[in-house]
Amino acid sequence: MSRFARASSSRLRIPVPNPDLARLPVYQPGRAAPAGAVKLASNENPYGPSSAALLAIRRFCAVERYPDGSGSSLRRALGRSLGLRPESILLGAGSDEIGDFIAHAYLQRGDSVVYPRHTFIRYPMLAQSVGARRIVSDVRPDFSVDVPDLLRAIRTARPKLVCLANPNNPTGACVNRKDLLSILERTPGRTLIVLDEAYFEYARLSPGHPDGIRWIRRFPNLLVLRTFSKIYALASLRVGYAAAHPAIVSELNKVRPPFNVSAVALAAAEASLSDAAHVRRCAAKNASERDRLSSRLAALGVQVFPSPGNFLMIDRLPGRLDGPTCFRDLASRGVIIRDLIPYGLRDHIRVTVGTPAENDRFLRAMRDLS
Ligand SMILES: Cc1ncc(COP(=O)(O)O)c(C=O)c1O
Structure with missing residues (x-):
């Protein structure tokens, strides 16, 4: 038993938190990508700052x-x-x-x-x-x-x-x-x-x-x-x-x-x-990669929901996988995305629009699963 688990056991006298926290889950951030994997899980801008x-x-x-x-x-x-x-x-x-x-x-x-x-x-x-x-x-x-x-x-x-x-x-x-x-x-x-x-x-x-x-x-x-x-x-x-x-x-x-x-x-x-040109360049690259990703995914029979952001939600996953299984199978191929269980969406996943190379890797993994 960890020190924290022990501390929260009822035998110990510890301060009682705000009762409204009792059923509050801890926010789960996107899983960190292991070495060599690509992380398309947290809607970051892969082109980096100005x-x-x-x-x-x-x-x-x-x-x-x-x-x-x-x-x-x-x-x-x-x-x-x-x-x-x-x-x-x-x-x-x-x-x-x-x-x-x-x-x-x-x-x-x-x-x-x-x-x-x-x-x-x-x-x-x-x-x-x-x-x-x-x-x-x-x-x-x-x-x-x-x-x-x-x-x-x-x-x-x-x-x-x-x-x-x-x-x-x-x-x-x-x-x-x-x-x-x-x-x-x-x-x-x-x-x-x-x-x-x-x-x-x-x-x-x-x-x-x-x-x-x-x-x-x-x-x-x-x-x-x-x-x-x-x-x-x-x-x-x-x-x-x-x-x-x-x-x-x-x-x-x-x-x-x-x-x-x-x-x-x-x-x-x-x-x-002060660098508006960088913002414009990143937005344009994102839009063209998002369009490419959307049409390639559609060609795999996957349903893509339109998004003007740097992420896409997708449905009808390859091989009729549910979101968590798709997450696991993609992770084993070195691609980290998000399942949407916390959002009440079992059969969907969310993928961040990455660089062309990252998106190709995701598309290859999706093709493997189809
Ligand atoms: C809709 C929305 N609001 C806010 C945030 C959090 O942004 P910040 O990094 O500024 O806390 C996110 C991050 O994913 C988001 O998707």
Whole structure:
């Protein structure tokens, strides 16, 4: 028995955690790739960060100093690039951390949180961690949000929080501009709407994909989450941001630990913002590899759900495998993907769009299984 298992046995007197944690699972990150394997499990950008970001990291040496606790230089740079005042921007150690701030600042036990079925696992986890009620709205057969059902859930549950990922991880489904506007217009001002745009810089290549930040002035109950983990390829440095009305940012700042974003992350993120060409190049390479992957998979008889992000959800797996078996069989061939059991999807998997060589390896392994 491990030391931790012993410590949690009932014979020992140990502090009792918040009872709402009793049934809360630990988030399972994508499995680390063993040497020689390719990891297509965590929606990272395989092309790496901008050379400007790498230079900023290499030059960084003031490790003995605390970072700028308010990240003012990065918030100013974001403000310039997004057309917002720095007071409307809050930084987090990844956008995940901002989710914790939101739960801490806005949710109490018994409050309701509404989100669509099969959405990013962090939203139910946040609600559960504070004893909030989880209200799941329906999706259509193509996994897009059933907007009338979402609005009905908002009307009846009177939630404190609505969470929407656009595009959605893991399904890739998007809320279009018209539907987003109707959700924003029909949600009461007392409800905070968290619009998670982690993949926005990929998705904006799709004609008509809405930009949530444009709606912040008109809807003061809207908070948009974005991250430097995806197209900016700084996942391991942990930096993301929220854009919202300054009154919301100011509440979230009360629960934000000082110095939550490291100085290296601040410097690399700010340098990345100055390299728009790198972002454009990565988005274009991703789009052409995503299209190639989709058509090759379709040729294998696999159903591919359209996604404007850097990942694809797929169904009708080769040899009628279920997701976990497909995961195991691909892993034995050196390719790590994600099964979607935690999302309630047994017969689907999610694969990140990698480099051409990584995608070829995945396609070869899928062909072997067919
Ligand atoms: C929809 C969505 N939101 C947020 C995140 C987490 O981003 P970060 O690395 O900024 O915490 C992810 C990561 O996979 C995601 O898919």
